[in-house]
Amino acid sequence: MTRSRCRRRRAAVLLAAVLVPVLPSVSAADAPEPGEVLVPGIVGAGRAEYPMDTPDQVLPPVRPEGEVPTPTPVPGGEVDELVEYLPRSAVGAACTATAGPHQRRVERLLRLPVDGRQSAADCEAIRAFQQREKIKPANGYAGPVTWSRAELLAARKDPNAAGRCPVMTYAVACVDLDRELMWVQKGRQVTYAVVNIRSGRPGYRTRTGWHSVYWRNKDHWSSIYDTPMPYAQFFDGGQAFHGVYGQIATPTGSRGCVNLSYAHARKLWDVLRQDDHVYVWGSRPEA
Secondary structure: OOHHHHHHHHHHHHHHHHHOOOOOOOOOOOOOOOOOOEEEOOOOOOOOOOOOOOOOOOOOOOOOOOOOOOOOOOOOOOOOOEEOEEEHHHOOOOOOOOOOOOHHHHHHHOOOOOOOOOOHHHHHHHHHHHHHOOEEOOOOOOOHHHHHHHHHHHHOOOOOOOOOOOOOOOEEEEEEOOOOEEEEEEOOEEEEEEEEOEOEOOOOOOOOEEEEOOEEEEEEEEOOOOEEEEEEEEEEOOEEEEEEOOOOOOOOOEOOOEEEEHHHHHHHHOOOOOOOEEEEEOOOOOO
16 A cells, blocks of 8 residues: 555544544443434424534634634524433333433432432432423433433532632632533632533543633634634633533533533623633543
């Protein structure tokens, strides 16, 4: 094989590796039936596929000198429904006997016996929680939307109760990948209330440790996937806080960025400033 053909073949392999999505694994106890994927549990609600997100980039984004940015389109309306993702076989079930990918986490948060198995009592308790929080369908399936909502409610009073985010005299954007939550604190005062996020999936993990906001662009557009990144605030290479259109809690994560809802990203834009500190820890749970 000639050197040029080797180079072409190697480039093709690398391109294929970038384009093939990496999905999180599930444990044998919690996995849906083979071949099943999680889909929105309400027919016609949301999207069966997950919103595309910008990949991490090796180099910081740049804009040609003199270029005028194109304003990011504003969505027609905020997402006002929480639609759970579940296997197609469970769509329409009144109270599913199937253990969801976040079964143990939801059991812990709802103070149920933590065994990872879906009992009739578990299903009724999870279903009652879903009804209170207006999660559809309310059928007891412990999916990503139910888990993220339960984590948010548990953290609202004191998101840093475990002391994982360093308490400093200056503002720190705290990103908890274990719970898929973020907030901003200055000293012990929370200046930006805790919200749900979507961080990097396997192969595109959001990098942990200390970072700082080094570049902000309210109307940023990813040139790689031709995708809007409203209210983008970059803190490490191509990884940034930015808004997305649609639900944050989905079966898969982002490609490295910290995704927020459009409304939350817009509010965070007014809270953080250039050079503000960001602290990231933990690891996004694999469903």
